[in-house]
Amino acid sequence: MMGLLAWAWVFTLPGLVLTALGVPRDRRYAGYASLAGPVVLLVVAVVALLGGGSSSVAFENWLPFLPDGAYRALADELSALMLAILGFVAAVVYVYSLGYMADDPGKRRFFVYLDLFVASMALLVLAGNLAVLLIGWTGVGISSFLLISFWRDRPGTLSAGLQALAANAVGDGALLLAASIVPTGCGPLVTLSTQQCAAGPGGAELLALLLFIAAAAKSAQGPLYFWLPNAMAGPTPISALIHAATMVAAGVYVLVRTHALLELAPQVSLAIAIIGTATAIAASLASVFQANFKKGIAYSTIAQLGYMFAGVGVGAPFTGLFHLFTHASFKALLFLAAGIVIHGAGGRESLAELRGLGRFFAFSLWGFLIGSLALIGTPLVTAGSFSKDAIIDAALANQPVIGWILLLGVTMTGLYIGRLFGIVYLAPAADQHAVHHDPSAERPMNWSIVPLMLGSIVLGYLGNWLRTVLSGPLGPMEPLPPVPNLTGGLAFTLGALGFVVAVWYVRRPEYAAAPGETSYRADAWVRAIADAGYAASASLSRIQSGVLTRYVFGSVVAVAAILLIRVSLR
């Protein structure tokens, strides 16, 4: 079955072609042809995961201009797990979209883009070397852009899509650079840590750094976070699929896949941990002040990805992967539950307008509640606790400062998700007529999130089994902390505290969901930095005079100079 899985990226392509050609002629059933793809993917991936083993495909000399230009695909337990996650969340999102996008004129285009995304993501996960990884990487970037800017008539969607592309371009550039400095004959991705492969220019550190930059761009970490909150301009189902469960997880996946390389570069690992933690805290803080429902959840995604990065950075890649696994389930659940309310309120997303409307949607309320409990790590009941505990434990063992920061940060997690839950679902009931119920659309939406609810509860128990299964690709790992344990209990207490405080705070009638005018004026030094940057770029831009002759002169003189330098250095 692993052999079949190595070609998993082909699975959604028939659906793509059929939907693009308009195969279910009836517009109401547009997109049904694409449903089979993710389901097949899920089934094959789960069977392959249970079976174990690995399979690889290689076509040599496929891209002769790169040092390692072969087409390599590797299907092992790790890729099977990622594909199972992808298939699971994608199948749920496809069914959900049948309801959410039911009245949308661009429904067919939507499913075609979704198929393109799933195929690219599968190719990314199955990539056996950097060249193929790059193809999958750009593929998900393009589909992400197409889906973010899906609604062309709404303002701001194109700009959001372009921002995603811009951040992606940084990551693509880093990955391309990595692909070109890897020495010839290095072979598959998994051998990047070997002596031969890490011996290229800059050594293992440079390679690890480039991979980290690429991962950070994809997973919205550090300064490259900006595109993810704006990506909420796209339809909610893709916020759930791409920007919560799968594409943003690609960064974590790449770091886990190349964890052996990261072990050779301890400073880069530390940087990963620090930036992950800083992003987690900053994003959690930002989420508390959001006025838009989806953006609040988006900042939560950034924060949780920060936790995963921290897990990888402290030398416990399995914990990061485990959290990816559980997070996919409950974050998609949170988004889709939010989408039910947003759809019912006619597309409105601001918290001020959605106040109290959640209580009219029972499935959404329970889904969001389960998702929130999983996010703050309710022990035994939800999956998030197992994985978050694992990360915090590993961090406390290896980098105690980071561990304590992560532990205390769970308070803010509870705070922001409690705020969101409180405003939308528990606030005093608003006008019933502000929502409209559409049973035919809501049925697929409501029932599609039930598997996610179950997943958010149950998937955590698979931790030890996963540890055994993944011992092949990931090597020997630290044992997972026993459940329940002290740090887990402490984390949950802090999170629950934050949750309860937030809920109490927002239920008060005088609470305004939209942050008002602040009296904060940018300090003089901030302004000075901005002015300095502007002056520097203005002076540099005078080189672009537009006078062609000057450009030619510059080019010729530069060529001559380079030649002379090269000759004299020989």
Next chain:
Amino acid sequence: MSSEGLVLATAVGLFAIGSVGALLHRHPVAMLMSIEVMLNAANLLIVLGARVRGLADAESAALIVLVLAAAEAVIGLGLALALFRRKLVPDIDEAAEVRG
């Protein structure tokens, strides 16, 4: 001087002459012609390399460069003509602020 050296020197000289022409001419089309001279010089070098190494692959590369020159001439002349639609003074430096 050997024959190869002669051709090599010619190619280098042609390239330098072309670059001087690109700087001297103010007329856009004349400037383009000087750039074509530079391209031809590079092509001459490729063909010389093919002859010295005895490789047919290099010769086909020279053929492809020829096709490239054709594409480049098309676009370049299109641009020059588009410039002329606006300005009557045939000076390439006047076009420093062209939009669109």
Next chain:
Amino acid sequence: MDDLFGPLLVGCAVALASAIGVVLARRPIYAAIFLLVHSLSLAALFGILSATMVAVGQVIIYSGAIVVLFLFVVTLLPSGGRELGPTGSRVAAGFIAGGGLVVALAAALAASSLPPTTSGDLGIAAVGRSLFSTVLVAFELTAPLLLVAIIGAVVIWRRHEPAPRTAPVQKVAEARRVVMHR
């Protein structure tokens, strides 16, 4: 290859002279004629170097199409064919850049050496074989390249078309209607 020195010398001389002609010509039309001579001389050089396919290509594609295109454009230009002479700063820039380039290239040439000439099959059949095997991707990509160039040229031209006029057409239609009703 030294037995070809004589013909090569003639060819190189003509190429250099015509290139200088392109650079120094006062009118674009003269420069175009010099370019034609230049490209034909290069075709001769290619032929002497026994690269027959490229020589024929140079005659047909370059001299026969590209330079003719240049000639057409030059004759269609509304500027009257006169070119403004180079200003002093341009001449100075030309000499600096050109001189620097010559020095750099000469230094690079002096520091390197050509490998000994090995004879190989540069005939048309060999070129055909290599075009369809080793260089296949580049060869196939020239087709979209040309297509893009054509489309690009059309797009560049059409962007500067004056806006379509609708009012006069309506007036003509109204006038015609009035005439028909009478």
